[in-house]
Amino acid sequence: MSGESAPAPKSVLARGLSLLDAFTPGEPELSLGELAARSGLPKPTAHRLLGELVDWGALERTGHGGYRLAAKLFRLGQMVPRYRMLREAALPFLEGLQRTSRENVHLAVPDDVCTLFVEKLSGSESMVIRSRVGGRMPVHCTATGKVFLAWGGRDRFRRAVDAGLARLTPRTIVLPGLLHKDLERTRERGLAINLEEAEPGVTAIAAPVRGAHGEVVAAVSITGHTRRLDLDRCGTAVQAAAGALTAALRRDTPPRPRAG
Known part of the structure; x- marks a missing residue:
């Protein structure tokens, strides 16, 4: 909630979830650097996982080189x-x-x-x-x-x-x-x-x-x-x-x- 960095999670699933959990209502768009810092992941690892999350539909890229949550998460939440x-x-x-x-x-x-x-x-x-x-x-x-x-x-x-x-x-x-x-x-x-x-x-x-x-x-x-x-x-x-x-x-x- 505070946006501060956290210890890097170990499993691949936990790493992906830590990237999603980095977003806050006040900051719906985050850069690669911000996501890496908040999740505690190295930038190359964060970049690879972000690409997979984009392909799956959990995230989408913005026109400013950042990332934001995508509609698939909203659909899942409604269920x-x-x-x-x-x-x-x-x-x-x-x-x-x-x-x-x-x-x-x-x-x-x-x-x-x-x-x-x-x-x-x-x-x-x-x-x-x-x-x-x-x-x-x-x-x-x-x-x-x-x-x-x-x-x-x-x-x-x-x-x-x-x-x-x-x-x-x-x-x-x-x-x-x-x-x-x-x-x-x-x-x-x-x-x-x-x-x-x-x-x-x-x-x-x-x-x-x-x-x-x-x-x-x-x-x-x-x-x-x-x-x-x-x-x-x-x-x-x-x-x-x-x-x-x-x-x-x-x-x-x-x-x-x-x-x-």
């Missing part, structure tokens, strides 16, 4: 059953939330120390924000990410702290103690709030979506301009949407088999 079924179940509730709020609406799932956006509906009257479907952002400064931290247990919190609480804006919480207190308030109110912690002027509020057995599997959020977003009204709306999606997921999930 992941867990996320595809979640998006299909969530879409009616997200559309309703978008109509009533007229703001940007997200559906996200946890991805280690990041929140991964699996659906985004842009509001008809809302501001443009940098999130995108398939994009990842740090958990500590996003409303959906705070949902996963608040109900994710000590291990997830520790991994996020160990990864570094990067400061994205002047209001980003970067001290573990302050973040812990913020997550306690999140659990108390049942909602996570991001007050200009990921982007200046942007505020978001999110609620947890639970699976059949009570575990938090996703988060639904509303994001808009800080000066205009009504947190009380949006909080009520996003909790209702998350609750309705939770109920729908429980109806569609078979019960656990009894022991014995």
Whole structure:
């Protein structure tokens, strides 16, 4: 996520995957040198593997001598059953939330120390924000990410702290103690709030979506301009949407088999 170099992986498959993993939402195009440095591979090895990834369809060359992810990866991603079924179940509730709020609406799932956006509906009257479907952002400064931290247990919190609480804006919480207190308030109110912690002027509020057995599997959020977003009204709306999606997921999930 930070773009720093890593120890070179040993197997051919791991080397190829390390090249794909070097890309970030903020840097969709990378040069051979950047890819070699981030993957820890020698340039000749990286160049050979990049050629094979281009031939297979995972990457494509740009007009500037760089590389970017190609459509084949997107097609494969759309077939992941867990996320595809979640998006299909969530879409009616997200559309309703978008109509009533007229703001940007997200559906996200946890991805280690990041929140991964699996659906985004842009509001008809809302501001443009940098999130995108398939994009990842740090958990500590996003409303959906705070949902996963608040109900994710000590291990997830520790991994996020160990990864570094990067400061994205002047209001980003970067001290573990302050973040812990913020997550306690999140659990108390049942909602996570991001007050200009990921982007200046942007505020978001999110609620947890639970699976059949009570575990938090996703988060639904509303994001808009800080000066205009009504947190009380949006909080009520996003909790209702998350609750309705939770109920729908429980109806569609078979019960656990009894022991014995």
